[in-house]
Amino acid sequence: MLSSAEYIQLSLESNLFWVRIMKEHAIFIESAMPPPLNHIARQAEHFKQQFAVLLSETIRHANGLVSSGALQSGQYYTNFTEAAEQAVQNSTGIGTDGYLTQMEYNIEPLTTYSITPETEDAVNQLNGYILNMVNAFAAFKADLLDNQSACRIFTLLYTADISHILHEAQRYIQLLTGLQNKDENFNQNYAEFWNQNMAEHAKSMRGLFDPSETAFINEADRYGRVFDALAQVPTISALPDTKDISAFKATATQGMLSCKVKAIMSPLYTDHNLREANHYIHLMQP
Structure with missing residues (x-):
């Protein structure tokens, strides 16, 4: 069982990462809706605003x-x-x-524990609020996936990407549920999850580079195959390959921001994927 200090620290560290990820999923959904689906875009905007509030609260507590x-x-x-x-x-x-x-730049790191029952109660309450919001967002994503899979709607998102962001919401729900139970194994099987995620990032990026970006397309395709293989054997360390794909995503992001890499994905999308790779690296390092 997690101690109170571990529960607080791990909750805040997880929420700083995952709440931002959820907020950006809402941005990606909103930006991918054609005019007939403005009602879905408005729902995504609502989720974005709610996650922004929750991220602000997480930063304050962190x-x-x-x-x-x-x-x-x-x-x-x-x-x-x-x-x-x-x-x-x-x-x-x-x-x-x-x-x-900008607020995140100013978060001071942990030096000595100064835990009070009030601090734990506040984190517990925040986790509960976030869990409720992520559950609602997961249901929204599941409905979006169902409608697109059945060809009832058309969006500018790959169906596989909608499935991907749904799985991430479901993973976050599992993590938060484990944390609320103070389960020390709340993040078990993370390698299996993140190897699959890295493979999916590579495959989506492969299809979003401009056809003229042959080197980037080929490299993304290679990473898709590398992480597909790692997903089959999660006991093999993926640290070297995750560091490599992190550098690849950083290069793509920088290239798009400087208008030197052509793509139909945004630099926020590749930066989002870069941060997920960095998160996986952080989990693997002692």
Whole structure:
């Protein structure tokens, strides 16, 4: 069973990562809806706003209670995040809440534990709020996936991508449920989950580079095959390959921001995938 100190730290470190991921899923959904699906775009905007509030609350509670390793891992923001957020806001008109990234820069790392029952109660309450919101968001994604799979709607998202972001919401629900039970094994089987995720990132990116970007397409295809193989044997360390795909995603993000790499995906999408790779690296490192 997790101690109170472990419960607080692990909850906040997890929420700093996952709430931002959920918020950006809402942005990606909203930006991919054609005019006849404006009602879905409005629902996605509502979820984005709710997750922005929850991320702000998480940042407020996290100050002085999360490890320096987590803060420096590149899983919460990268050197590209602010610029990527601004680029998406400029191109789509969707607010990306860049002030939250700036707030994250100022989170102080854990030095000594100063845990009170009030702190634990506040984190417990925050986890509960987040869990309710992610459950609702997962149901929204499942409905979106069902409608697109049945050809009742058309969006600018791959059906596989909708399935991917649904699985991520379901994974977050499992993690939060485990944390609320103070289960020390709340993040078990993470390698199996993240190897599959890395493979799916590579395959989606492969199909979103401009056809002229042959080198990037071929490299993405190679990473898809590498992580498909790793997903079959999760006991093999994926750390070297995850560091490699992280660098690949960083190069793609930088290239799109400087208009040197052509693609029909946003730099926020690739930066989002980069942070997920960095999160996996953080989990694998002692």
